[in-house]
Structures are given as structure tokens and as C-alpha cells.
Amino acid sequence: MMEEAGNGGPTEDAVAEFAGLASDEHIDESASALERNGITSLVVDSGEQARDAVRSILPIGAEVFNNTSRTLEAIGVAEDIERSGLYQPLRPRLYQMDREMQAREMRQLAVAPDFVVGSAHAVTEEGSVLVASASGSQLGPLVSGAGHVILVIGGQKIVADVGTGLRRIYEYCFPLEDQRARESYGVPSGVNNILIINRAITPRRISAILVKQSLGF
Amino acid sequence: MFDYDARPVTPQVVLVGRRASSLGYELRDFLSRNGVPYDWVEIDDADRVRQLFDGDDIDPDRLPICVLPDGRRLAGATVQQVANGLGMIAAPLLPEYDITIVGAGPAGLAAAVYAASEGLRTVAIEAVAPGGQAGTTSMIENYLGFPQGISGSELATRATAQARRFGAELLLARPLVDLLREDDGYVARLSDGTEVRTRSVLAASGVDWRRLDVAGLDELLGAGVYYGAGPSEAVSCRGCRVAVVGGGNSAGQAVVRFSRYASRVTLLVRGSTLGASMSQYLVSKVSELDNVEVRTGTEVVGLEADTRLRAVVLSSRDEAGLTRLPLESLFVCIGGVPRTRGLATANLATDDAGFILTGADVTASRGALDKWPLARAPLPLETNCPGFFAAGDVRSGSIKRCSAAIGEGSMAVALVHRRLAELGAE
Numbered sequence: 217m218m219e220e221a222g223n224g225g226p227t228e229d230a231v232a233e234f235a236g237l238a239s240d241e242h243i244d245e246s247a248s249a250l251e252r253n254g255i256t257s258l259v260v261d262s263g264e265q266a267r268d269a270v271r272s273i274l275p276i277g278a279e280v281f282n283n284t285s286r287t288l289e290a291i292g293v294a295e296d297i298e299r300s301g302l303y304q305p306l307r308p309r310l311y312q313m314d315r316e317m318q319a320r321e322m323r324q325l326a327v328a329p330d331f332v333v334g335s336a337h338a339v340t341e342e343g344s345v346l347v348a349s350a351s352g353s354q355l356g357p358l359v360s361g362a363g364h365v366i367l368v369i370g371g372q373k374i375v376a377d378v379g380t381g382l383r384r385i386y387e388y389c390f391p392l393e394d395q396r397a398r399e400s401y402g403v404p405s406g407v408n409n410i411l412i413i414n415r416a417i418t419p420r421r422i423s424a425i426l427v428k429q430s431l432g433f
Numbered sequence: 434m435f436d437y438d439a440r441p442v443t444p445q446v447v448l449v450g451r452r453a454s455s456l457g458y459e460l461r462d463f464l465s466r467n468g469v470p471y472d473w474v475e476i477d478d479a480d481r482v483r484q485l486f487d488g489d490d491i492d493p494d495r496l497p498i499c500v501l502p503d504g505r506r507l508a509g510a511t512v513q514q515v516a517n518g519l520g521m522i523a524a525p526l527l528p529e530y531d532i533t534i535v536g537a538g539p540a541g542l543a544a545a546v547y548a549a550s551e552g553l554r555t556v557a558i559e560a561v562a563p564g565g566q567a568g569t570t571s572m573i574e575n576y577l578g579f580p581q582g583i584s585g586s587e588l589a590t591r592a593t594a595q596a597r598r599f600g601a602e603l604l605l606a607r608p609l610v611d612l613l614r615e616d617d618g619y620v621a622r623l624s625d626g627t628e629v630r631t632r633s634v635l636a637a638s639g640v641d642w643r644r645l646d647v648a649g650l651d652e653l654l655g656a657g658v659y660y661g662a663g664p665s666e667a668v669s670c671r672g673c674r675v676a677v678v679g680g681g682n683s684a685g686q687a688v689v690r691f692s693r694y695a696s697r698v699t700l701l702v703r704g705s706t707l708g709a710s711m712s713q714y715l716v717s718k719v720s721e722l723d724n725v726e727v728r729t730g731t732e733v734v735g736l737e738a739d740t741r742l743r744a745v746v747l748s749s750r751d752e753a754g755l756t757r758l759p760l761e762s763l764f765v766c767i768g769g770v771p772r773t774r775g776l777a778t779a780n781l782a783t784d785d786a787g788f789i790l791t792g793a794d795v796t797a798s799r800g801a802l803d804k805w806p807l808a809r810a811p812l813p814l815e816t817n818c819p820g821f822f823a824a825g826d827v828r829s830g831s832i833k834r835c836s837a838a839i840g841e842g843s844m845a846v847a848l849v850h851r852r853l854a855e856l857g858a859e
Contacts, residue, residue, distance in 0.1 A: 277597075282442070284442065289442050294442040295442075298443045299443050306437075307437065307442070308441045308470050309590065310437045311438075311439075311470045312468055312469070312470045312664075313587075314664050314667060314690070316693035317584060317667075317689075317693060318584050318586075318587065321584060322437065326436075351436060353435035353436045353437055354436045
């Protein structure tokens with residue numbers, strides 16, 4: 217995920233504004249707005265139900281790339297994809313490929329999976345989806361590379377509009393993601409690329425599962 | 434870093450041991466070739482070891498230790514134990530198969546895809562990993578349909594997924610122990626006692642690397658000496674001096690791969706030219722690499738080592754005396770001896786080098802058809818045992834190329850249909 221200074225996490229004001237779960241009414245309104253924008257949406261009560269919903273969408277044997285996502289890890293979707301044996305998971309396959317000799321194959325595999333499963337940083341009540349990425353590698357498949365996109369989105373990520381969504385990314389998500397990147401990879405993160413999906417023109421290509429529970433950040 | 438460079442988010446296999454050990458190499462090679470991501474931790478890395486084992490004592494005499502994703506620890510871990518622990522060991526699902534394929538290299542995988550796609554009950558037995566020798570090659574650039582080339586591992590991964598999609602079963606990580614005639618079919622027995630009943634067999638077990646006859650070499654396996662050039666060792670060769678022995682395409686592909694990582698790669702070729710056994714595109718590629726030296730007419734005659742390989746001693750036809758080449762790793766990629774372990778019990782006729790005779794070669798071989806029970810002659814890829822076929826590198830007279838093996842594996846399925854029809858099944 218523009219480089220900012222190393223940080224001690226989001227400010228108290230940012231946490232107060234962006235960490236709280238949206239009301240059921242707001243979540244339902246966002247789901248309806250997503251539908252109007254061509255994004256298939258489903259509202260579930262819990263992470264467990266979201267996990268079941270992902271299972272019900274992914275065909276057995278499908279080639280699946282799971283984006284790095286706290287949400288997917290927390291609810292067991294990452295494990296389902298990588299270890300259940302039900303799918304062809306791309307991440308373990310990519311991880312063990314030869315970076316020198318197979319760079320081209322890696323790029324091609326990662327950019328156009330049959331299914332990509334990930335999350336988002338904000339969903340607006342008008343039905344727009346915002347995703348930020350440091351390298352940008354997550355965004356190409358979401359825009360058009362992947363055959364199908366499944367996004368699992370915690371209910372605390374509902375915001376009023378795109379402007380607020382952008383503030384959520386800079387003021388709340390980035391400090392947390394930066395901490396995670398420094399811990400996990402030893403490098404800072406950055407809000408280098410931001411994708412805003414206002415409308416999906418291919419019917420049923422993008423599915424959003426909104427969870428009435430705080431998941432990820 | 435790109436998102437797809439990040440490690441899988443689920444727990445990984447962790448191996449703890451000494452890199453310079455044959456057991457450690459065997460496990461790394463097995464996991465790498467089966468596409469299982471793993472972390473390697475040197476036993477001397479006290480911080481990592483303490484963190485991993487939470488301060489528990491570990492027995493340095495029982496290495497390597499494998500920590501499975503569920504936290505279980507296997508001390509002195511073997512390939513079979515690790516495969517078991519990872520749930521890679523599956524029992525056959527059917528009481529009988531139409532075709533059992535021994536070996537899941539290019540020939541075996543091609544046969545599995547075609548047989549299963551045509552509705553035959555299909556199982557393939559593979560002792561190590563799908564892909565065979567081709568699965569370890571860095572880039573096959575002359576395989577039809579892939580203008581930019583395709584790595585052997587990627588070809589194997591795709592073929593395996595394709596075979597499974599059509600319903601073929603793969604029994605992994607257990608070698609074949611014996612294969613005996615039973616009624617009109619055969620029974621294959623694996624090292625763990627698993628039995629597979631089948632109406633026809635296709636031997637597609639390929640070749641093993643030919644051993645390099647140099648004193649002390651076997652003691653250094655995994656400690657600087659390696660047969661083949663599997664992907665597991667390439668990264669660890671970064672900045673090192675490496676030599677590859679061999680003049681074939683496998684040696685050429687190994688040189689290209691290591692040239693990306695190693696500071697210096699020396700290709701040692703016994704023959705007087707590279708072009709004799711290596712495809713021209715590889716000869717050109719190897720010749721263009723700045724950090725690669727090709728020494729023709731050269732053989733390894735000695736090794737220098739302490740706890741691991743330090744140098745090789747070379748004899749050259751063009752130079753008097755011996756020369757010393759300091760290096761960290763030696764990769765032996767010479768020739769191939771047929772992998773017929775477990776198949777021998779079927780009493781297959783072979784040529785002098787042990788490759789399996791088929792078709793007209795069986796008919797022409799004195800005594801090979803003494804126990805042949807049928808009025809017809811063996812079919813083109815059929816051995817001296819009815820319904821028992823051979824394809825790919827293990828077959829006498831085969832062209833030792835990936836695409837040729839794939840062609841033979843596919844062709845064998847058509848012949849299996851004829852055999853099954855003869856048995857009254859089709």
C-alpha cells in the first residue's frame with residue numbers, strides 16, 4: 217500500500233471514526249447500492265457464514281489466488297483455499313517458483329487467475345469499492361485480469377462516500393498495514409495505488425460478501 | 434514486493450538441519466518438486482531454532498527435523514513420513530483399474546490425461562514427484578505451443594492438474610516394489626503394502642542419473658554433490674562457484690539456471706563438442722553467458738572435501754597433468770540409467786543397458802517371446818508381457834526428449850484400448 221513516516225498506528229480520532237461496525241441498516245443499504253452497480257452482494261452475520269459463502273461460490277477444482285488479507289486469514293478462507301485440496305491454489309505454487317527463471321510464468325499466473333479472493337479497504341453507501349495496494353499487483357486481477365472476484369468485507373469498512381473512503385485508507389488502514397508490512401517483510405508499506413470500482417460492467421463477475429462483524433482493517 | 438511474492442498465509446513446513454546433508458537435500462528436493470513451500474532453518478541458527486522449538490531440547494543426531502503445518506515434529510524425518518504427515522498419501526479408490534501407469538513424468542502424465550479423458554479407470558504411481566526428470570528442468574524452450582518456453586515444473590503442474598481433472602488418480606511418494614501377473618491382468622504392490630489391481634500396465638518410469646564413478650563421491654551427496662539440478666538448490670547457490678557435469682540438454686538447462694544465481698558456472702563435458710548431444714538453442718545460450726565456462730574433453734577424476742565438497746580435480750585431454758577447480762557445488766547430469774526398480778519382477782525383456790524392449794524389438798529378441806501366450810505379435814509399445822506397455826525414456830530405442838515421451842504416452846493409450854478390447858472389456 218505513498219510512503220508516510222513510520223508510525224505508531226492510527227490516531228485515536230481515526231480509530232474512533234473508522235474502526236466501528238456500521239449499523240445493519242447501513243450495511244444493507246451498501247449491499248443494495250453494490251447490486252445497483254453490477255456487483256453481486258450478499259450480507260452475512262459472521263465470518264463463519266462468510267467462509268461458507270466463499271465455499272459456495274468457488275467451484276471445486278477452480279484455480280484460485282487469495283490476496284494477502286487479514287480478513288481472509290481471520291475467518292479461515294485463506295486456509296480453505298491453500299490447504300483444503302478442493303482448489304488449485306496459486307499462492308503456494310507461486311511461492312515455490314524460481315524468481316529468476318520463472319518470472320514471466322509467475323507474472324502471468326498471478327495476473328489472470330480464474331478466481332481471486334480478497335478484501336477491500338472501504339465500501340461506500342453509494343456502492344463503490346476502494347482498494348489500496350503498495351505494489352499494485354493486487355489491483356490488476358480485480359479490475360479485469362481475474363475471471364471472477366470475491367471480496368469479503370468486514371462491516372466496519374462501510375463509509376459514507378468515496379472521499380471518506382480515501383481518508384479511511386490514509387488515516388486508518390495505511391498505518392496498520394505499514395506496521396504489518398514492517399513486521400512481516402521488513403519494509404514499509406505505501407498508499408501507492410488506489411482502485412475505485414464504481415460499477416462492474418460484466419454481470420456476476422464481482423461478488424461482495426458484507427459481514428456484520430469487524431474483520432481485518 | 435508484489436503480493437504474489439509473499440509466502441502463503443497458512444502455516445508452512447519447516448525443515449531444521451544441516452544444509453550439507455543428503456537427507457536434508459532429499460527432503461528439500463521432494464518438497465520443492467511437489468510444490469510444497471517450506472522454510473529451511475540451519476541447526477546453527479540458534480535464534481530461529483529457539484523460537485521454533487520454544488526452548489525444547491532437540492537431538493542433533495536426529496536431523497533433519499520436520500515441523501509440519503499442524504505443529505507436529507518429525508525427528509530424523511524421511512520423505513515417506515513427511516508425505517504422510519502432509520496427507521499426500523492416498524489409497525487407491527477403485528478395486529481395479531483399466532490402466533496403471535508407473536511413473537508420472539511426461540510420458541506417464543500424457544498417458545494419464547488421455548486414458549482418463551477417454552473414460553479408462555486410470556491410476557499413476559509415482560515414487561517422488563510428478564514431472565520426472567523433465568520436471569526439474571528450468572526452461573524447455575522447444576516444446577510445441579510455448580513460444581517463450583515453459584519450465585519443466587510448470588508443465589508438470591499443469592499436466593497433473595489436467596490428469597486429475599479428468600479423473601486420473603495419482604499415488605505419490607511410494608515406490609513400486611513388485612508387479613506380478615494375475616489372471617489376465619496385473620497386481621502392483623507399493624512400498625507401504627498398497628496393492629493396485631489392473632488390466633493393463635504402462636511402464637513410464639523414465640531414467641535415473643548415471644552415477645559418476647569418482648572415489649568418495651557418494652559420501653558427499655547432499656554436501657556439495659548433487660545428482661540432477663533440482664530447483665531446491667539454485668537459490669542457495671547465489672554467489673557460489675558451481676560445476677555441472679554432462680553434455681545433454683539437462684546439463685545445459687542446469688547451467689542456464691545456475692548462471693542466474695552462481696558467480697561462476699563451469700560445464701564439464703567429456704566429449705569434444707557440446708553440439709553432439711545438446712540442442713543447438715541451448716548450445717547458443719550457454720555460449721552467450723558471461724559467467725559460464727565450458728570445458729570439453731574434461732572429466733572429474735578426484736574430489737577435495739572436509740565436511741563438504743571444496744574442489745574437484747579434473748583431467749583434460751588437451752592439457753597434461755591434472756587441474757584443480759575450487760567450487761562449492763557439483764551437479765551431475767549425465768546420461769540416464771533405466772528406472773526399472775519394481776518392474777523387474779514382471780520379467781520384462783530388456784536391451785543390454787536395461788531399457789525395456791517393445792514391439793518389433795521384442796519379436797526380434799531371441800527367447801523374449803518364449804512365454805508369450807497370444808497368437809498375435811506384441812503391439813508397437815507392448816513388452817513381452819501381454820497388456821504391459823512401455824513408453825518414454827525407459828523404453829529401449831526411445832528418443833530421449835520430453836515431447837517424444839509425451840507422444841509415446843499418448844500413443845500407448847490407443848494400444849491399451851486394443852488390449853482391453855481383446856480382453857472383452859470394450
